[in-house]
Amino acid sequence: MRWLWIDSIIEHEPESRLVAIKNISLSEDHLHDYFVNGHVVAPFSLLIEGMAQTAGILVGSVSRFKEKVILAKIAHANLDRDVTAGDCVRFDATIERLDKAGASTTGVIDRRVAGGDAWERVGTIELMFSHIDNNMAGVEFPEDNFVFSDNFKMVLEQAGLASLAEEVKEEQCLG
Amino acid sequence: MSRDEIFEKIQTVLDDALGVDEDEVTPNASLTADLGAESIDFLDIVFRIEKTFDIKIPQGELFPEGLTENPEWVADGNLTDEGLSMLKERMGHVNFDAIENGDRNVSKIADSITVDSLVNFVEMKLGS
CATH class of the missing domain: 1.10.1200.10 (ACP-like)
Incomplete structure:
Protein backbone atom coordinates (compact mmCIF):
# COMPACT_ATOMS: atom_id res chain seq x y z
CA MET A 1 0.00 0.00 0.00
CA ARG A 2 2.10 2.88 -1.25
CA TRP A 3 -0.45 5.70 -1.23
CA LEU A 4 -2.59 5.84 1.90
CA TRP A 5 -6.11 6.93 1.21
CA ILE A 6 -7.31 6.79 4.80
CA ASP A 7 -6.12 9.00 7.65
CA SER A 8 -7.12 6.91 10.64
CA ILE A 9 -9.06 3.88 11.78
CA ILE A 10 -11.80 4.82 14.24
CA GLU A 11 -13.61 1.50 14.84
CA HIS A 12 -12.65 -2.16 14.57
CA GLU A 13 -14.89 -5.13 15.25
CA PRO A 14 -12.59 -8.16 14.80
CA GLU A 15 -13.36 -10.31 11.74
CA SER A 16 -16.45 -8.24 11.02
CA ARG A 17 -16.20 -4.48 10.53
CA LEU A 18 -13.68 -1.66 10.17
CA VAL A 19 -14.37 2.09 9.97
CA ALA A 20 -11.83 4.64 8.77
CA ILE A 21 -11.92 8.36 8.03
CA LYS A 22 -10.23 10.57 5.48
CA ASN A 23 -10.11 14.35 5.50
CA ILE A 24 -10.15 15.79 2.00
CA SER A 25 -7.73 18.70 1.62
CA LEU A 26 -6.98 21.24 -1.08
CA SER A 27 -3.31 20.47 -0.50
CA GLU A 28 -3.87 17.23 -2.43
CA ASP A 29 -2.59 18.05 -5.90
CA HIS A 30 -4.92 15.72 -7.77
CA LEU A 31 -7.94 17.71 -6.62
CA HIS A 32 -6.77 20.61 -8.74
CA ASP A 33 -7.23 18.51 -11.86
CA TYR A 34 -10.74 17.32 -11.15
CA PHE A 35 -13.73 19.61 -11.44
CA VAL A 36 -17.46 19.05 -11.73
CA ASN A 37 -19.57 22.10 -12.68
CA GLY A 38 -16.65 24.32 -11.77
CA HIS A 39 -16.21 22.84 -8.27
CA VAL A 40 -13.27 20.79 -7.03
CA VAL A 41 -14.36 17.24 -6.19
CA ALA A 42 -12.59 14.07 -5.07
CA PRO A 43 -12.49 11.54 -7.93
CA PHE A 44 -14.84 8.65 -7.22
CA SER A 45 -12.06 6.22 -8.16
CA LEU A 46 -10.09 7.45 -5.15
CA LEU A 47 -13.09 7.04 -2.87
CA ILE A 48 -13.22 3.44 -4.08
CA GLU A 49 -9.51 3.19 -3.24
CA GLY A 50 -10.27 4.45 0.29
CA MET A 51 -12.92 1.79 0.72
CA ALA A 52 -10.55 -0.82 -0.77
CA GLN A 53 -7.88 0.08 1.80
CA THR A 54 -10.39 0.05 4.67
CA ALA A 55 -11.93 -3.27 3.64
CA GLY A 56 -8.52 -4.68 2.67
CA ILE A 57 -7.14 -4.02 6.16
CA LEU A 58 -10.25 -5.62 7.65
CA VAL A 59 -9.88 -8.75 5.50
CA GLY A 60 -6.11 -8.89 6.15
CA SER A 61 -6.63 -8.56 9.90
CA VAL A 62 -8.66 -11.79 10.00
CA SER A 63 -5.54 -13.78 9.11
CA ARG A 64 -3.35 -11.43 11.22
CA PHE A 65 -1.93 -10.25 7.87
CA LYS A 66 -0.44 -13.64 7.05
CA GLU A 67 -2.40 -13.72 3.78
CA LYS A 68 -1.60 -11.37 0.90
CA VAL A 69 -4.89 -9.63 0.25
CA ILE A 70 -5.44 -7.82 -3.03
CA LEU A 71 -8.46 -6.08 -4.48
CA ALA A 72 -9.75 -8.37 -7.20
CA LYS A 73 -13.11 -6.93 -8.22
CA ILE A 74 -15.35 -3.93 -7.76
CA ALA A 75 -18.68 -5.75 -7.75
CA HIS A 76 -20.83 -2.64 -7.36
CA ALA A 77 -20.15 1.04 -6.80
CA ASN A 78 -22.75 3.79 -6.56
CA LEU A 79 -22.10 7.45 -5.89
CA ASP A 80 -25.01 9.62 -4.82
CA ARG A 81 -23.19 12.88 -4.16
CA ASP A 82 -19.78 14.48 -4.60
CA VAL A 83 -17.10 14.95 -1.98
CA THR A 84 -15.03 18.11 -1.94
CA ALA A 85 -12.17 19.82 -0.12
CA GLY A 86 -12.93 20.30 3.58
CA ASP A 87 -15.11 17.20 3.81
CA CYS A 88 -14.48 14.47 6.37
CA VAL A 89 -15.26 11.15 4.70
CA ARG A 90 -16.07 7.93 6.55
CA PHE A 91 -15.47 4.47 5.07
CA ASP A 92 -17.49 1.78 6.85
CA ALA A 93 -16.61 -1.75 5.64
CA THR A 94 -18.19 -5.07 6.62
CA ILE A 95 -17.16 -8.59 5.66
CA GLU A 96 -19.99 -10.30 3.85
CA ARG A 97 -18.22 -13.63 3.28
CA LEU A 98 -14.66 -14.88 3.75
CA ASP A 99 -12.94 -18.17 3.01
CA LYS A 100 -9.53 -19.56 2.07
CA ALA A 101 -9.66 -18.15 -1.46
CA GLY A 102 -10.83 -14.62 -0.67
CA ALA A 103 -13.54 -12.39 0.70
CA SER A 104 -16.45 -10.20 -0.30
CA THR A 105 -17.20 -6.97 1.53
CA THR A 106 -19.95 -4.39 1.58
CA GLY A 107 -19.26 -0.80 2.44
CA VAL A 108 -20.85 2.60 2.77
CA ILE A 109 -19.19 5.98 2.34
CA ASP A 110 -20.56 8.94 4.31
CA ARG A 111 -19.45 12.52 4.73
CA ARG A 112 -19.89 14.69 7.77
CA VAL A 113 -22.46 17.42 7.24
CA ALA A 114 -20.71 20.77 7.50
CA GLY A 115 -21.02 22.40 10.90
CA GLY A 116 -22.43 19.40 12.76
CA ASP A 117 -22.02 15.79 13.84
CA ALA A 118 -24.52 14.33 11.37
CA TRP A 119 -23.40 12.18 8.44
CA GLU A 120 -24.93 11.89 4.99
CA ARG A 121 -24.59 9.00 2.56
CA VAL A 122 -22.15 9.44 -0.32
CA GLY A 123 -22.27 5.98 -1.83
CA THR A 124 -22.15 2.20 -1.44
CA ILE A 125 -19.43 -0.16 -2.66
CA GLU A 126 -19.19 -3.96 -2.84
CA LEU A 127 -15.70 -5.40 -3.29
CA MET A 128 -14.06 -8.78 -3.79
CA PHE A 129 -10.61 -9.57 -2.40
CA SER A 130 -8.36 -12.47 -3.31
CA HIS A 131 -5.99 -14.28 -0.97
CA ILE A 132 -3.51 -14.50 -3.82
CA ASP A 133 -1.44 -17.36 -2.39
CA ASN A 134 -4.62 -19.43 -2.60
CA ASN A 135 -5.78 -18.19 -5.98
CA MET A 136 -7.55 -20.60 -8.25
CA ALA A 137 -5.05 -20.08 -11.07
CA GLY A 138 -2.29 -21.55 -8.87
CA VAL A 139 0.09 -18.65 -9.59
CA GLU A 140 2.94 -18.35 -7.07
CA PHE A 141 3.93 -15.05 -5.44
CA PRO A 142 6.94 -13.97 -3.30
CA GLU A 143 6.84 -15.09 0.34
CA ASP A 144 7.25 -11.52 1.55
CA ASN A 145 3.89 -9.87 2.29
CA PHE A 146 4.31 -6.96 -0.12
CA VAL A 147 0.69 -5.83 0.31
CA PHE A 148 0.88 -4.53 3.87
CA SER A 149 3.86 -2.18 4.08
CA ASP A 150 5.28 0.08 6.79
CA ASN A 151 3.01 3.08 6.22
CA PHE A 152 0.00 0.84 6.59
CA LYS A 153 1.45 -0.44 9.90
CA MET A 154 1.69 3.18 11.01
CA VAL A 155 -2.08 3.55 10.56
CA LEU A 156 -2.62 0.40 12.62
CA GLU A 157 -0.33 1.68 15.37
CA GLN A 158 -2.15 5.01 15.52
CA ALA A 159 -5.43 3.15 15.91
CA GLY A 160 -4.05 1.06 18.76
CA LEU A 161 -4.07 -2.05 16.60
CA ALA A 162 -0.31 -2.47 16.30
CA SER A 163 -0.42 -5.93 17.85
CA LEU A 164 -2.18 -7.22 14.74
CA ALA A 165 0.79 -6.30 12.55
CA GLU A 166 3.46 -7.12 15.14
CA GLU A 167 2.86 -10.84 14.76
CA VAL A 168 3.64 -10.65 11.08
CA LYS A 169 6.86 -8.75 11.71
CA GLU A 170 8.03 -11.34 14.23
CA GLU A 171 7.18 -14.26 11.97
CA GLN A 172 8.96 -12.68 9.04
CA CYS A 173 12.05 -12.22 11.21
CA LEU A 174 11.90 -15.85 12.30
CA GLY A 175 11.34 -16.95 8.73
CA MET B 1 -37.88 -25.23 -4.88
CA PRO B 64 -12.65 -27.36 -10.40
CA GLU B 65 -9.42 -26.40 -8.63
CA GLY B 66 -5.86 -27.67 -8.37
CA LEU B 67 -6.04 -29.69 -11.57
CA THR B 68 -2.65 -28.67 -12.94
CA GLU B 69 -0.89 -29.66 -9.73
CA ASN B 70 -1.48 -33.35 -10.43
CA PRO B 71 0.48 -34.75 -13.41
CA GLU B 72 -1.90 -37.71 -13.59
CA TRP B 73 -4.73 -35.32 -14.43
CA VAL B 74 -2.98 -32.86 -16.73
CA ALA B 75 -0.07 -33.60 -19.08
CA ASP B 76 1.40 -31.07 -21.51
CA GLY B 77 -1.46 -28.73 -20.79
CA ASN B 78 -4.09 -31.27 -21.73
CA LEU B 79 -6.56 -33.18 -19.59
CA THR B 80 -5.68 -36.87 -19.36
CA ASP B 81 -8.23 -39.70 -19.35
CA GLU B 82 -7.69 -40.00 -15.58
CA GLY B 83 -8.26 -36.27 -15.20
CA LEU B 84 -11.46 -36.41 -17.19
CA SER B 85 -12.75 -39.39 -15.18
CA MET B 86 -12.00 -37.55 -11.96
CA LEU B 87 -13.85 -34.44 -13.15
CA LYS B 88 -16.89 -36.42 -14.26
CA GLU B 89 -16.99 -38.24 -10.94
CA ARG B 90 -16.55 -35.15 -8.74
CA MET B 91 -18.53 -32.70 -10.84
CA GLY B 92 -21.64 -34.46 -12.02
CA HIS B 93 -23.35 -31.11 -12.43
CA VAL B 94 -21.15 -30.24 -15.44
CA ASN B 95 -21.51 -31.75 -18.92
CA PHE B 96 -17.97 -32.51 -20.13
CA ASP B 97 -18.96 -33.97 -23.54
CA ALA B 98 -17.27 -31.13 -25.46
CA ILE B 99 -14.00 -31.81 -23.63
CA GLU B 100 -14.30 -35.58 -24.00
CA ASN B 101 -14.95 -35.37 -27.73
CA GLY B 102 -12.86 -32.33 -28.60
CA ASP B 103 -10.14 -30.02 -27.32
CA ARG B 104 -8.65 -31.39 -24.08
CA ASN B 105 -6.68 -28.21 -23.28
CA VAL B 106 -7.16 -27.24 -19.61
CA SER B 107 -8.03 -23.69 -20.66
CA LYS B 108 -11.23 -25.12 -22.21
CA ILE B 109 -12.45 -26.79 -19.03
CA ALA B 110 -14.04 -23.64 -17.67
CA ASP B 111 -15.96 -23.19 -20.94
CA SER B 112 -17.90 -26.37 -20.11
Whole structure:
Protein backbone atom coordinates (compact mmCIF):
# COMPACT_ATOMS: atom_id res chain seq x y z
CA MET A 1 0.00 0.00 0.00
CA ARG A 2 2.10 2.88 -1.25
CA TRP A 3 -0.45 5.70 -1.23
CA LEU A 4 -2.59 5.84 1.90
CA TRP A 5 -6.11 6.93 1.21
CA ILE A 6 -7.31 6.79 4.80
CA ASP A 7 -6.12 9.00 7.65
CA SER A 8 -7.12 6.91 10.64
CA ILE A 9 -9.06 3.88 11.78
CA ILE A 10 -11.80 4.82 14.24
CA GLU A 11 -13.61 1.50 14.84
CA HIS A 12 -12.65 -2.16 14.57
CA GLU A 13 -14.89 -5.13 15.25
CA PRO A 14 -12.59 -8.16 14.80
CA GLU A 15 -13.36 -10.31 11.74
CA SER A 16 -16.45 -8.24 11.02
CA ARG A 17 -16.20 -4.48 10.53
CA LEU A 18 -13.68 -1.66 10.17
CA VAL A 19 -14.37 2.09 9.97
CA ALA A 20 -11.83 4.64 8.77
CA ILE A 21 -11.92 8.36 8.03
CA LYS A 22 -10.23 10.57 5.48
CA ASN A 23 -10.11 14.35 5.50
CA ILE A 24 -10.15 15.79 2.00
CA SER A 25 -7.73 18.70 1.62
CA LEU A 26 -6.98 21.24 -1.08
CA SER A 27 -3.31 20.47 -0.50
CA GLU A 28 -3.87 17.23 -2.43
CA ASP A 29 -2.59 18.05 -5.90
CA HIS A 30 -4.92 15.72 -7.77
CA LEU A 31 -7.94 17.71 -6.62
CA HIS A 32 -6.77 20.61 -8.74
CA ASP A 33 -7.23 18.51 -11.86
CA TYR A 34 -10.74 17.32 -11.15
CA PHE A 35 -13.73 19.61 -11.44
CA VAL A 36 -17.46 19.05 -11.73
CA ASN A 37 -19.57 22.10 -12.68
CA GLY A 38 -16.65 24.32 -11.77
CA HIS A 39 -16.21 22.84 -8.27
CA VAL A 40 -13.27 20.79 -7.03
CA VAL A 41 -14.36 17.24 -6.19
CA ALA A 42 -12.59 14.07 -5.07
CA PRO A 43 -12.49 11.54 -7.93
CA PHE A 44 -14.84 8.65 -7.22
CA SER A 45 -12.06 6.22 -8.16
CA LEU A 46 -10.09 7.45 -5.15
CA LEU A 47 -13.09 7.04 -2.87
CA ILE A 48 -13.22 3.44 -4.08
CA GLU A 49 -9.51 3.19 -3.24
CA GLY A 50 -10.27 4.45 0.29
CA MET A 51 -12.92 1.79 0.72
CA ALA A 52 -10.55 -0.82 -0.77
CA GLN A 53 -7.88 0.08 1.80
CA THR A 54 -10.39 0.05 4.67
CA ALA A 55 -11.93 -3.27 3.64
CA GLY A 56 -8.52 -4.68 2.67
CA ILE A 57 -7.14 -4.02 6.16
CA LEU A 58 -10.25 -5.62 7.65
CA VAL A 59 -9.88 -8.75 5.50
CA GLY A 60 -6.11 -8.89 6.15
CA SER A 61 -6.63 -8.56 9.90
CA VAL A 62 -8.66 -11.79 10.00
CA SER A 63 -5.54 -13.78 9.11
CA ARG A 64 -3.35 -11.43 11.22
CA PHE A 65 -1.93 -10.25 7.87
CA LYS A 66 -0.44 -13.64 7.05
CA GLU A 67 -2.40 -13.72 3.78
CA LYS A 68 -1.60 -11.37 0.90
CA VAL A 69 -4.89 -9.63 0.25
CA ILE A 70 -5.44 -7.82 -3.03
CA LEU A 71 -8.46 -6.08 -4.48
CA ALA A 72 -9.75 -8.37 -7.20
CA LYS A 73 -13.11 -6.93 -8.22
CA ILE A 74 -15.35 -3.93 -7.76
CA ALA A 75 -18.68 -5.75 -7.75
CA HIS A 76 -20.83 -2.64 -7.36
CA ALA A 77 -20.15 1.04 -6.80
CA ASN A 78 -22.75 3.79 -6.56
CA LEU A 79 -22.10 7.45 -5.89
CA ASP A 80 -25.01 9.62 -4.82
CA ARG A 81 -23.19 12.88 -4.16
CA ASP A 82 -19.78 14.48 -4.60
CA VAL A 83 -17.10 14.95 -1.98
CA THR A 84 -15.03 18.11 -1.94
CA ALA A 85 -12.17 19.82 -0.12
CA GLY A 86 -12.93 20.30 3.58
CA ASP A 87 -15.11 17.20 3.81
CA CYS A 88 -14.48 14.47 6.37
CA VAL A 89 -15.26 11.15 4.70
CA ARG A 90 -16.07 7.93 6.55
CA PHE A 91 -15.47 4.47 5.07
CA ASP A 92 -17.49 1.78 6.85
CA ALA A 93 -16.61 -1.75 5.64
CA THR A 94 -18.19 -5.07 6.62
CA ILE A 95 -17.16 -8.59 5.66
CA GLU A 96 -19.99 -10.30 3.85
CA ARG A 97 -18.22 -13.63 3.28
CA LEU A 98 -14.66 -14.88 3.75
CA ASP A 99 -12.94 -18.17 3.01
CA LYS A 100 -9.53 -19.56 2.07
CA ALA A 101 -9.66 -18.15 -1.46
CA GLY A 102 -10.83 -14.62 -0.67
CA ALA A 103 -13.54 -12.39 0.70
CA SER A 104 -16.45 -10.20 -0.30
CA THR A 105 -17.20 -6.97 1.53
CA THR A 106 -19.95 -4.39 1.58
CA GLY A 107 -19.26 -0.80 2.44
CA VAL A 108 -20.85 2.60 2.77
CA ILE A 109 -19.19 5.98 2.34
CA ASP A 110 -20.56 8.94 4.31
CA ARG A 111 -19.45 12.52 4.73
CA ARG A 112 -19.89 14.69 7.77
CA VAL A 113 -22.46 17.42 7.24
CA ALA A 114 -20.71 20.77 7.50
CA GLY A 115 -21.02 22.40 10.90
CA GLY A 116 -22.43 19.40 12.76
CA ASP A 117 -22.02 15.79 13.84
CA ALA A 118 -24.52 14.33 11.37
CA TRP A 119 -23.40 12.18 8.44
CA GLU A 120 -24.93 11.89 4.99
CA ARG A 121 -24.59 9.00 2.56
CA VAL A 122 -22.15 9.44 -0.32
CA GLY A 123 -22.27 5.98 -1.83
CA THR A 124 -22.15 2.20 -1.44
CA ILE A 125 -19.43 -0.16 -2.66
CA GLU A 126 -19.19 -3.96 -2.84
CA LEU A 127 -15.70 -5.40 -3.29
CA MET A 128 -14.06 -8.78 -3.79
CA PHE A 129 -10.61 -9.57 -2.40
CA SER A 130 -8.36 -12.47 -3.31
CA HIS A 131 -5.99 -14.28 -0.97
CA ILE A 132 -3.51 -14.50 -3.82
CA ASP A 133 -1.44 -17.36 -2.39
CA ASN A 134 -4.62 -19.43 -2.60
CA ASN A 135 -5.78 -18.19 -5.98
CA MET A 136 -7.55 -20.60 -8.25
CA ALA A 137 -5.05 -20.08 -11.07
CA GLY A 138 -2.29 -21.55 -8.87
CA VAL A 139 0.09 -18.65 -9.59
CA GLU A 140 2.94 -18.35 -7.07
CA PHE A 141 3.93 -15.05 -5.44
CA PRO A 142 6.94 -13.97 -3.30
CA GLU A 143 6.84 -15.09 0.34
CA ASP A 144 7.25 -11.52 1.55
CA ASN A 145 3.89 -9.87 2.29
CA PHE A 146 4.31 -6.96 -0.12
CA VAL A 147 0.69 -5.83 0.31
CA PHE A 148 0.88 -4.53 3.87
CA SER A 149 3.86 -2.18 4.08
CA ASP A 150 5.28 0.08 6.79
CA ASN A 151 3.01 3.08 6.22
CA PHE A 152 0.00 0.84 6.59
CA LYS A 153 1.45 -0.44 9.90
CA MET A 154 1.69 3.18 11.01
CA VAL A 155 -2.08 3.55 10.56
CA LEU A 156 -2.62 0.40 12.62
CA GLU A 157 -0.33 1.68 15.37
CA GLN A 158 -2.15 5.01 15.52
CA ALA A 159 -5.43 3.15 15.91
CA GLY A 160 -4.05 1.06 18.76
CA LEU A 161 -4.07 -2.05 16.60
CA ALA A 162 -0.31 -2.47 16.30
CA SER A 163 -0.42 -5.93 17.85
CA LEU A 164 -2.18 -7.22 14.74
CA ALA A 165 0.79 -6.30 12.55
CA GLU A 166 3.46 -7.12 15.14
CA GLU A 167 2.86 -10.84 14.76
CA VAL A 168 3.64 -10.65 11.08
CA LYS A 169 6.86 -8.75 11.71
CA GLU A 170 8.03 -11.34 14.23
CA GLU A 171 7.18 -14.26 11.97
CA GLN A 172 8.96 -12.68 9.04
CA CYS A 173 12.05 -12.22 11.21
CA LEU A 174 11.90 -15.85 12.30
CA GLY A 175 11.34 -16.95 8.73
CA MET B 1 -37.88 -25.23 -4.88
CA SER B 2 -38.62 -26.02 -8.54
CA ARG B 3 -35.92 -26.10 -11.22
CA ASP B 4 -37.50 -23.02 -12.85
CA GLU B 5 -37.33 -21.11 -9.57
CA ILE B 6 -33.68 -22.10 -9.15
CA PHE B 7 -32.97 -20.94 -12.71
CA GLU B 8 -34.58 -17.55 -12.09
CA LYS B 9 -32.50 -17.02 -8.96
CA ILE B 10 -29.34 -18.06 -10.82
CA GLN B 11 -30.21 -15.47 -13.47
CA THR B 12 -30.24 -12.81 -10.78
CA VAL B 13 -26.98 -14.11 -9.27
CA LEU B 14 -25.24 -13.88 -12.65
CA ASP B 15 -26.80 -10.52 -13.41
CA ASP B 16 -25.31 -9.19 -10.15
CA ALA B 17 -21.95 -10.99 -10.37
CA LEU B 18 -21.19 -10.48 -14.07
CA GLY B 19 -23.24 -7.43 -14.98
CA VAL B 20 -25.00 -9.30 -17.78
CA ASP B 21 -28.64 -8.92 -18.78
CA GLU B 22 -30.91 -11.68 -17.56
CA ASP B 23 -31.95 -12.53 -21.13
CA GLU B 24 -28.30 -13.40 -21.87
CA VAL B 25 -28.41 -15.98 -19.09
CA THR B 26 -29.74 -18.93 -21.06
CA PRO B 27 -29.40 -22.54 -19.82
CA ASN B 28 -26.62 -23.41 -22.29
CA ALA B 29 -24.65 -20.16 -21.91
CA SER B 30 -21.04 -20.81 -20.86
CA LEU B 31 -19.98 -18.69 -17.88
CA THR B 32 -16.61 -17.88 -19.44
CA ALA B 33 -17.11 -18.08 -23.21
CA ASP B 34 -20.56 -16.45 -23.37
CA LEU B 35 -20.94 -14.42 -20.18
CA GLY B 36 -17.32 -13.26 -19.79
CA ALA B 37 -16.65 -14.65 -16.30
CA GLU B 38 -13.05 -14.49 -15.04
CA SER B 39 -11.43 -16.38 -12.17
CA ILE B 40 -12.43 -13.97 -9.38
CA ASP B 41 -16.01 -14.04 -10.68
CA PHE B 42 -16.20 -17.73 -9.78
CA LEU B 43 -15.56 -16.87 -6.13
CA ASP B 44 -18.13 -14.08 -6.35
CA ILE B 45 -20.67 -16.50 -7.85
CA VAL B 46 -20.00 -19.08 -5.10
CA PHE B 47 -20.56 -16.47 -2.38
CA ARG B 48 -23.75 -15.19 -4.02
CA ILE B 49 -25.18 -18.69 -4.54
CA GLU B 50 -24.45 -19.53 -0.88
CA LYS B 51 -26.32 -16.43 0.24
CA THR B 52 -29.21 -16.77 -2.21
CA PHE B 53 -29.94 -20.42 -1.44
CA ASP B 54 -28.65 -20.50 2.17
CA ILE B 55 -26.22 -23.34 1.43
CA LYS B 56 -22.51 -23.91 2.11
CA ILE B 57 -20.23 -24.69 -0.82
CA PRO B 58 -16.79 -26.10 0.09
CA GLN B 59 -13.92 -24.79 -2.03
CA GLY B 60 -13.51 -26.78 -5.25
CA GLU B 61 -16.96 -28.35 -5.15
CA LEU B 62 -18.74 -26.10 -7.64
CA PHE B 63 -15.75 -25.19 -9.82
CA PRO B 64 -12.65 -27.36 -10.40
CA GLU B 65 -9.42 -26.40 -8.63
CA GLY B 66 -5.86 -27.67 -8.37
CA LEU B 67 -6.04 -29.69 -11.57
CA THR B 68 -2.65 -28.67 -12.94
CA GLU B 69 -0.89 -29.66 -9.73
CA ASN B 70 -1.48 -33.35 -10.43
CA PRO B 71 0.48 -34.75 -13.41
CA GLU B 72 -1.90 -37.71 -13.59
CA TRP B 73 -4.73 -35.32 -14.43
CA VAL B 74 -2.98 -32.86 -16.73
CA ALA B 75 -0.07 -33.60 -19.08
CA ASP B 76 1.40 -31.07 -21.51
CA GLY B 77 -1.46 -28.73 -20.79
CA ASN B 78 -4.09 -31.27 -21.73
CA LEU B 79 -6.56 -33.18 -19.59
CA THR B 80 -5.68 -36.87 -19.36
CA ASP B 81 -8.23 -39.70 -19.35
CA GLU B 82 -7.69 -40.00 -15.58
CA GLY B 83 -8.26 -36.27 -15.20
CA LEU B 84 -11.46 -36.41 -17.19
CA SER B 85 -12.75 -39.39 -15.18
CA MET B 86 -12.00 -37.55 -11.96
CA LEU B 87 -13.85 -34.44 -13.15
CA LYS B 88 -16.89 -36.42 -14.26
CA GLU B 89 -16.99 -38.24 -10.94
CA ARG B 90 -16.55 -35.15 -8.74
CA MET B 91 -18.53 -32.70 -10.84
CA GLY B 92 -21.64 -34.46 -12.02
CA HIS B 93 -23.35 -31.11 -12.43
CA VAL B 94 -21.15 -30.24 -15.44
CA ASN B 95 -21.51 -31.75 -18.92
CA PHE B 96 -17.97 -32.51 -20.13
CA ASP B 97 -18.96 -33.97 -23.54
CA ALA B 98 -17.27 -31.13 -25.46
CA ILE B 99 -14.00 -31.81 -23.63
CA GLU B 100 -14.30 -35.58 -24.00
CA ASN B 101 -14.95 -35.37 -27.73
CA GLY B 102 -12.86 -32.33 -28.60
CA ASP B 103 -10.14 -30.02 -27.32
CA ARG B 104 -8.65 -31.39 -24.08
CA ASN B 105 -6.68 -28.21 -23.28
CA VAL B 106 -7.16 -27.24 -19.61
CA SER B 107 -8.03 -23.69 -20.66
CA LYS B 108 -11.23 -25.12 -22.21
CA ILE B 109 -12.45 -26.79 -19.03
CA ALA B 110 -14.04 -23.64 -17.67
CA ASP B 111 -15.96 -23.19 -20.94
CA SER B 112 -17.90 -26.37 -20.11
CA ILE B 113 -19.44 -24.76 -17.04
CA THR B 114 -22.82 -23.40 -18.08
CA VAL B 115 -25.80 -21.81 -16.42
CA ASP B 116 -27.38 -25.26 -16.43
CA SER B 117 -24.34 -26.57 -14.50
CA LEU B 118 -25.12 -24.09 -11.72
CA VAL B 119 -28.81 -25.01 -11.71
CA ASN B 120 -27.88 -28.72 -11.57
CA PHE B 121 -25.52 -28.06 -8.68
CA VAL B 122 -28.03 -26.08 -6.62
CA GLU B 123 -30.76 -28.63 -7.33
CA MET B 124 -28.43 -31.37 -6.08
CA LYS B 125 -27.44 -29.40 -2.95
CA LEU B 126 -31.02 -28.55 -2.05
CA GLY B 127 -32.06 -32.14 -2.69
CA SER B 128 -29.40 -33.50 -0.39
